[in-house]
Amino acid sequence: MSLPAAPFGRVLTAMATAFADDGSVDLDATARIAAHLVKHGHDGVVVSGTTGESPTTSVEEDGQILRVVKEAVGDRASVVAGVGTNATAHSVELARQAAKLGADGLLLVTPYYNKPGQAGLLHHFRSVVEASDVPVMLYDVPGRTGTTIALETYEQAVAWPQVVAVKDAVGDYARGVRLRGLGLAVYSGDDIANLGWLAHGACGVVSVVGHVAGDATRAMVDAFDSGDHAGALSIFTRLLPAIDAVMGADNYGATTAKAALQLLGVLDNRNVRGPLVPLDDDEVAALRAGLAASHLI
Template sequence: MTPAAPFGTVLTAMVTPFKEDGSLDLDGVQRVAKHLVDHGHDGIVVSGTTGESATTTVAEDAETLAAVKDAVGDRAMVVAGVGTNDTRTTVELAQQAEKLGVDGLLLVTPYYNKPGQRGILQHFRQVVDAVATPVMLYDIPGRTGTKIALETFREIAEWGRVLAVKDASGDVTQAVALRELGFAVYSGDDALTLGFLAYGGCGVVSVLGHAAGSQIRAMVDAFLAGDLATAQQLNTRLQPALAAVMGAPNYGATTAKGALQLLGVLDNRTVRSPLAALDDQEYAALREGLTASGLL
């Protein structure tokens, strides 16, 4: 049986395309969104980490969301990344996204501030109480510096409107406990997606999906249909691409944009400082990895 997947099964945290001068490229936003939906996705996360949300403005986030919704219509669920390390800004982003009619909100643990569990609960509660849109929490201690404790998840489970967790903690076994608490669990790490599914996960929020959406969809569908051998074969085939995507500094926006340029979806791989776009050597390595996995 397919586990409940409230925000879709195969999602990608999509990049935010920029023009070569660094300004927002809304035409590129729509091309990427359509590309994802045309290649296996039933959900899209907008303005997440891979969307360089730390360097986009509240107004740019609204423009990006509106462009994505216009591009995909009802073909995929749209989840807005609204997490920041300032509760007031996060509430503003959440309310803005809700007015734009998103299907869900992605709420990451406040980063850099490193609040304790009481502070994390306070932050999440204020945001959840400010909106009626369902929420997916995002646990990624490697970036935020703080892991959400199981006791914190247990208290949040009583709130009712937090439906899912994107788990990038590196511990697939945590999926068992989170499911027991009633959360849908999404893999937040492409390298561990098959493992999360085995532990009861319902899907993935991917980065590799920019280039391998159809293949990831086939892998997930095969596993959920009970065809483990096919799922393993597909996962094995994706390993060179995965290594290439993870092989450049701050894998995510830099490699995803490079992949989209190689696929002809974007005409540049511009990222905003402090990120640096892939250099020619890194770009060639990415091409080699995607080619080895049959994606180019």
């Protein structure tokens, strides 16, 4: 058995953006995160996604982040640029910039907060997709955006050649099988569901826990791909405390990813931009315990 073709790689992480103490983007440290991921099991990274705190970064900063990450990973991994916002013109501007800077793919999340209907989603997606020739991964995460992409909307979107994949955080495996039937490559967008998605035909994962568990995530994917499903389950079971620690905390995401990177020594701080706040000492202690239980630190 082998997994389906993966247009952007099999193991990707939506990587954090490093910030200096004064709140500016720390480009050197951001490049260091990318290099760390590629060294540890990744064949793709996503910049300026949710974990990259994209709602707080400017167009100029997003371009700088993409540039330094491309330089850091070279040809060792694909670099997918997050271009999704809740303003179509803003997303079009980001897509054009990402194409100019050589992004290997675009991550296009459903517009958040303003909750457009399906006709609005199609208008938004079409506008961004047609802004460049770069392949697009749609991102369906209704828990954050308030809107789910309907199957009928996917059926129309797949007619555009650039739309090749979806990062799914809806959590409906049967729906994901139907998306595969439309010709889309499906990526797990939720670490707790990674193994389940592989069993339902996903081609890979877009992780957050991969910041600290890249090698183990790669081993799990490779084991499943080779037909060693018991081995994949064993690895996933070992990762559960880490997944709970990184993704199960009230204050999770970029906050836990950066604290994990600090525990590994990749970063020397865990700075985030408001409205997020860094993990406090008790939260870091809980995170450390979860990572230790999974034998990651």
